[in-house]
Amino acid sequence: MFEGREVDGYATPGFKCRMTTQPHPHLEHDFMGLAFRQAEAAAARDEVPIGAVLVDSTTGQVLAADHNRVEELHDPTAHAEMLVIRAVSTGRKEKRLPLCDLYVTLEPCPMCATAISFARLRRLIFAARDPKGGGVEHGPKIFQQPTCHHRPELFGGLDETRSATLLKTFFQSKR
């Protein structure tokens, strides 16, 4: 469980945040920056560079930060989002986390989007959009399905270029 707090705020025009004390008008903590450092750590381990951070929206505390571990764990479901949701839900013994926000460096796939819905997360903030594998704005658009019982607040495209560059560099190095 990640215990630290991020303090490097940055601007995201139009991004609303309910944090109590805001050194920056838009975002108190650089949660997405922390997710990016997780993504970079993933790349260094030869994992697809995607990072995720789960935050308690009432306190601003980072509850979990992780990255893809599909290769390390030999687990096709070990996406960053799944790992942080499972870490916090099992750690807190709460199968639903309605006060938590998820920051992730790439649009979640349909598996992770459905897990986000099951966990009742309050808000999903992702960086790059993913036309090939995403399940939020692309493909099955999980949260738009009539059978989807919980749709988090959505913010996509935050720091999109940084994420796209990270992924592009990683996959180019694999060729």
Place this chain on the structure above:
Amino acid sequence: MFEGREVDGYATPGFKCRMTTQPHPHLEHDFMGLAFRQAEAAAARDEVPIGAVLVDSTTGQVLAADHNRVEELHDPTAHAEMLVIRAVSTGRKEKRLPLCDLYVTLEPCPMCATAISFARLRRLIFAARDPKGGGVEHGPKIFQQPTCHHRPELFGGLDETRSATLLKTFFQSKR
């Protein structure tokens, strides 16, 4: 890891099986029966009664059998299908299981259907169809998405009534 072998074969018209020795013309082992016993065990533990069995299609060996454990683990992703896929992939240290078949007592949700695709399972056999929460024949129809990279062979509706009755009885008892 479940090590036993099921020997009570039963007929499923039109169901093709590549098992080497077949005491029954359609299905050597009653894998769905084993999945049902898992589902019944789930109900006894106050878990939503859904069971899953992962089988090595080349040997007929049951590699994992489990049921929903969302309540026990406080994990919204602890569906039966996810648990058996993770158990086998991490146990074998193989992120893809292209020779494995999954038997599950209910149509998988979009999360599990996507995980099945990621794991490259050969075949998915499910019992009851699930118009409310399913992601195979209903909702996002994961395997029909152009962005879905692997579609297993599909067999739905096997022992559908038994599964529907089990679920109905469970939810009626909850009212």
